[in-house]
Amino acid sequence: MKLTVIGCGYLGATHAAAMAELGHQVLGMDTDTDKVDALNKGQAPFVERGLDDLLAKHTATGQLSFTASYAEAAAFADVHFLGVGTPQQDGSGAYDLTHLHTAVRRLAPRLGDGAVIVGKSTVPVGTVAQLRQTLDEHVRAGASVRLAWSPEFLRESFAVLDTLEPDRIVLGVEDGDTSSEAVFRRVYADILTAGSPLIVTDIPTAELIKGAANAFLATKISFINAMAELCELAGADVQQVALALGYDHRIGAKGMRSGLGFGGGCLPKDLAGFTHRAEELGADTGLLRQVAAINRRRREHTVELAREALGGTVVGKRIAIWGAAFKAHTDDIRDSPALAVATALQQAGAEVTVHDPAAMANARRAYPRLDYADDPAAAVTGAGLLLHLTDWPQYSDADPADLAEHIAVPRVIDARGTLNANRWREAGWTFRALGRP
Ligand SMILES: NC(=O)c1ccc[n+]([C@@H]2O[C@H](COP(=O)([O-])OP(=O)(O)OC[C@H]3O[C@@H](n4cnc5c(N)ncnc54)[C@H](O)[C@@H]3O)[C@@H](O)[C@H]2O)c1
């Protein structure tokens, strides 16, 4: 089949490459010409495992290409996936939906009768009804264009795998739309044959499923972090608590790692947007607000522990920070908990040196006033405290005995819970972890 993907960021570039891997002819479209150029060379403009290989493989054969032209995209195919960004509006939790409306407005007059738009971006419930109005206002006279919504559940760093082998696929179709599902089933034929379940539902339900999924994932993380708070007060170990809870099949161990809390381009923004929309609809959002508050406290608590470790003040103190990405195996620093802690400490007067295996270029651009070191040992050299803030395996594999020779005072706070406490203590470090004795 011939398909386009409008908006080629983390979601869209991965989706385009994965659709080519399924055998489709794919044209990705993005307004960012630098991104388009990189993608056409077979290079992902961000770090994502396996994506460069897929892009290189399919751009080389011409099965996958990218453009900045709506006209080319509209002429290329009758099925158009939408993956443009839906960021948070400044100063409120609400979603900014302008990119979506722009994309529909620009595409609509160029589409032929029978075209199908399938949205993948994350949106608050009610968005598709508004996009339908935008579509109807701009579509050619006499052309009937269908609009369906298939929210995306991929995780960064597992994006290729999650797109090709999804836990489930959701498709929302408008009332009276009897044909989008058949088109969609053809697009996803191989994935459906391999056993991924497909849930076909109405539009509001499809929109809401995505928000609910991220709200649940956020709740699970904040739940275990609330237990971590309690463990610290009681002298108990949250990792043992999580281990024991996770063996219960009704709870499950996945997505329940305690630590510095959730960041990234999705969970914080989607929790805020979901809460905002729920309030507009008159729902009680007490639970959702607590989830966000617990998450905020993780960052504040880590800053406080650093202050405490340094004798009550961070002013003029050298602090090494391991981690800038919002999680391991990505260069994404959107709402990164690690950088939130780093900048809070710097604002409080500390001299902060940051290391990250992949996200330093992005961090340098966004936070040019922080210091950066090229390797983990260089970051700790001369510091009075090390904070471990992103769960890269390089950090859990590092040799604490070797590092103790570089740091001025061997003191570490493990905010991700992935360092081996015994190993670090045996190497002479004062070791403190969140939620653990
Ligand atoms: N990143 C993820 O892991 C992930 C997973 C599931 C869902 N989502 C959702 O997918 C959407 C995209 O997220 P992302 O992380 O890929 O964002 P992103 O910022 O990486 O990518 C968005 C892309 O859209 C492009 N764009 C903006 N306006 C455009 C327009 N009018 N026409 C064409 N292109 C346009 C931008 O240039 C950018 O490349 C969001 O709604 C997000 O919530 C993201």
Ligand SMILES: O=c1ccn([C@@H]2O[C@H](COP(=O)(O)OP(=O)(O)O[C@H]3O[C@H](CO)[C@@H](O)[C@H](O)[C@H]3O)[C@@H](O)[C@H]2O)c(=O)[nH]1
């Ligand atoms: O047990 C856990 C799992 C994650 N995190 C943190 O939570 C954040 C989000 O992690 P993760 O869910 O792995 O990353 P994302 O790539 O942001 O993916 C989430 O957001 C996407 C965008 O909506 C969804 O598609 C995915 O299903 C959803 O997992 C990161 O800061 C992690 O460090 C924890 O603290 N504990």
